[in-house]
Amino acid sequence: MIKLSVVDETSPLEAVILGTAQGVGDVPKLEDAYDPKSKEHIAAGTYPKEKDMVQEMDAFAKVLEKHGVKVYRPEIIPDYNQIFSRDIGFVIDDKFIKPRILKDRDEEIQGIQYVIDQMDPAQVLQMPEGAHAEGGDVMPWKDHLFVGYSEAEDYEKYIVARTNRAGLEFLQEQFPNKKVKGFQLNKSDDNAKENALHLDCCFQPIGTNMAIIYKGGFKYEEDYNYLVNYFGEENLIHITKDEMYEMNSNVFSISPNVVVLEQGFDRLAKILEDKGFTVERVPYAEISKMEGLLRCSTLPLHRKNSN
Numbered sequence: 001m002i003k004l005s006v007v008d009e010t011s012p013l014e015a016v017i018l019g020t021a022q023g024v025g026d027v028p029k030l031e032d033a034y035d036p037k038s039k040e041h042i043a044a045g046t047y048p049k050e051k052d053m054v055q056e057m058d059a060f061a062k063v064l065e066k067h068g069v070k071v072y073r074p075e076i077i078p079d080y081n082q083i084f085s086r087d088i089g090f091v092i093d094d095k096f097i098k099p100r101i102l103k104d105r106d107e108e109i110q111g112i113q114y115v116i117d118q119m120d121p122a123q124v125l126q127m128p129e130g131a132h133a134e135g136g137d138v139m140p141w142k143d144h145l146f147v148g149y150s151e152a153e154d155y156e157k158y159i160v161a162r163t164n165r166a167g168l169e170f171l172q173e174q175f176p177n178k179k180v181k182g183f184q185l186n187k188s189d190d191n192a193k194e195n196a197l198h199l200d201c202c203f204q205p206i207g208t209n210m211a212i213i214y215k216g217g218f219k220y221e222e223d224y225n226y227l228v229n230y231f232g233e234e235n236l237i238h239i240t241k242d243e244m245y246e247m248n249s250n251v252f253s254i255s256p257n258v259v260v261l262e263q264g265f266d267r268l269a270k271i272l273e274d275k276g277f278t279v280e281r282v283p284y285a286e287i288s289k290m291e292g293l294l295r296c297s298t299l300p301l302h303r304k305n306s307n
């Protein structure tokens with residue numbers, strides 16, 4: 001039986017699902033892309049190749065294994081993008097949530113069914129019809145659950161709006177002891193620099209009391225201010241619009257002191273090293289062309305001390 005326990009974003013990681021680029025197949029048609037950065041690279045002829053992405057993900061897997069983490073990989077579904085495991089399910093406390101996600105991606109869960117089958121069925125929850133969420137929008141953080149979501153006006157308008165109010169409310173009902181705080185994000189289906197696809201594309205807690213944040217990702221200044229008050233200005237690392245586009249907030253914590261970064265994130269690496277973090281760097285620039293990075297490709301199952 002697989003033990004589930006995740007109460008925050010950084011406690012020492014013991015078990016994780018890491019997506020796979022194997023079988024991702026050829027360049028999708030422009031009209032089949034579901035995020036603006038992929039569209040940009042399809043149009044420019046620079047869409048990433050399977051072989052390069054497989055190498056990047058293997059490098060990431062090696063770093064996780066070096067730190068003693070048990071890594072599960074999805075079973076391969078031919079010609080299907082299974083890189084971003086984060087979104088297709090998520091663990092909060094000792095529950096595995098099966099959310100309702102973007103239609104174009106709803107077969108992805110089949111690749112990790114063999115992992116779900118090893119969980120206690122009483123710990124697996126299915127979100128009801130009409131309630132939508134993707135794991136990139138969901139972040140347990142101590143007594144809080146931070147959730148990126150869109151109200152109907154945006155949810156119905158954008159393919160990149162993936163979590164709705166019903167999804168947020170489902171999470172509040174299931175976890176009555178947590179303070180569920182929703183944040184509306186700025187969305188664009190056509191311009192990646194104006195789009196916070198998920199909450200983890202503009203914000204992520206690190207260490208024990210810090211966070212990486214891009215103010216422009218938040219639709220409402222009061223939501224951004226909530227986080228400034230919660231973490232304290234001195235504990236926030238602000239990133240620029242270009243850094244958001246390069247996905248600097250989508251790093252991944254193996255523990256409160258060890259953070260995995262894309263190898264080109266020099267400015268962020270320096271800031272984190274100056275604060276005493278151990279920084280692991282992996283090549284992930286090809287994967288970043290699909291508007292996801294390290295956090296997006298992981299689905300933590302168990303973090304130590306968290307329960």
Ligand SMILES: NC(=[NH2+])NCCC[C@H](N)C(=O)O
Binds near residue numbers: 135198
């Ligand atoms: N957790 C995340 N931010 N995931 C990114 C997923 C990117 C993927 N291209 C999509 O549009 O669904």
